[in-house]
Amino acid sequence: MPERLLSIPPERLEAWLTGFARRHGATTHRAGPEAVVVTAADGAVASCAVPFPPLRPDETEAYGGLLAHAARDRWVGVLLVRRGGYAAGVFDGARLVASKVGSRHVQGRTAAGGQSQQRFARRREKQAREAFEAAADVAARVLLPHAGELDAVVTGGDRSAADHVLADRRLAALAALAAATRQHLAVPDPKLAVLRATPEAFRAIRITLSEPDVAP
Template identity: 45%
Template sequence: MVAKPAAGGGRWADVEPRRLRRWLDGFYSRHDGAEEEGLKLVAANGDTAELLPPPGVGPVADVDALLEALAKPRRLGLLLARRNAVAVGVADGDELISSKVDTFYVQGRTAAGGWSQQRYARRRENQASGAARDAADIAARILLPYADSMAALVCGGDRGTVDEILTDRRLAPLLPLRHDRLLDVPEPRHAVLVDAVTTAHAVRIHLVP
């Protein structure tokens, strides 16, 4: 488990569902007398651990309800995108049952100035818009057939690019399924998509201190 700093203080930790019981046992063993307040664990010394249900898990009242919900398999859609690449998949549990990865040419920034800079900027914007349209084609082909059975859509990469892809009218059925969390991923590749399946299923825990 790798913990990362959280905005506003504390740390974020991602724990795989199958390891959560062990993680909880470890927290209780390190904090004798810790108590549960809904999904928050509160230790006598002031340390806290707040559990956030992963995408596709509905509202749960306490830790026991969360553990019960995690035992049920969920189907997730994934859309990972940056300006020049996209990875789209559908996962049943940890298994990808449909996926597509593609790359696009989007010109990098240029040091040229004046009219040339404007011309290159327009060309770059046109290329990025074309890449977003192509990515939307892929998303429609991979995700829409499963829209009625997906518990959530998990996105990752560059938020602006993802948002632009999802403006495609065909993808409107996916918008209510989109989860708030945006996965931090490198340039989308198949291996990145596979790793994202595991990350999307993980329970996020906000640890303080």
């Protein structure tokens, strides 16, 4: 069966699953900490990745508790980093309650060779290091005061740059939360509008949908 990857907001998840059953027949499900697998009468399968795992399955609730788990508002810290740009924000559900966005100039690559290339590389490395330090300062100022109430930390942008920033010793608590959350977002240059839009991605339920081929 061909597979499709879908991203469904938590507010639409129940309606989507109802539509899945309507299209494919009665469903059963298997709930686990990382995914809830819904199988329909005609063999169609919707594997729903649990957002902010683990899910503690509760069969007294719909789909083992997935709907309630996905709909829960959480305090989430977001750190977006690219060379030269960074943004940090704290969300209560989808509402941004604290943020800071900044940038530092980091030169692009050059085709020059020899000593000029070496000088350029050293200058570029220094600029990148200063940009990462500035990003760490912003993360410490915006995210650390909320570290005790954050349920998760989501990173985005350049993964290696985000890892570099979180390696700052001041941010050890945030790094531990990011490692447990395991969400990294593909985003463009970190601007305020980009930061504000991140809940659409980090709150979404990612579904791998397999449907039987329909004969012509």
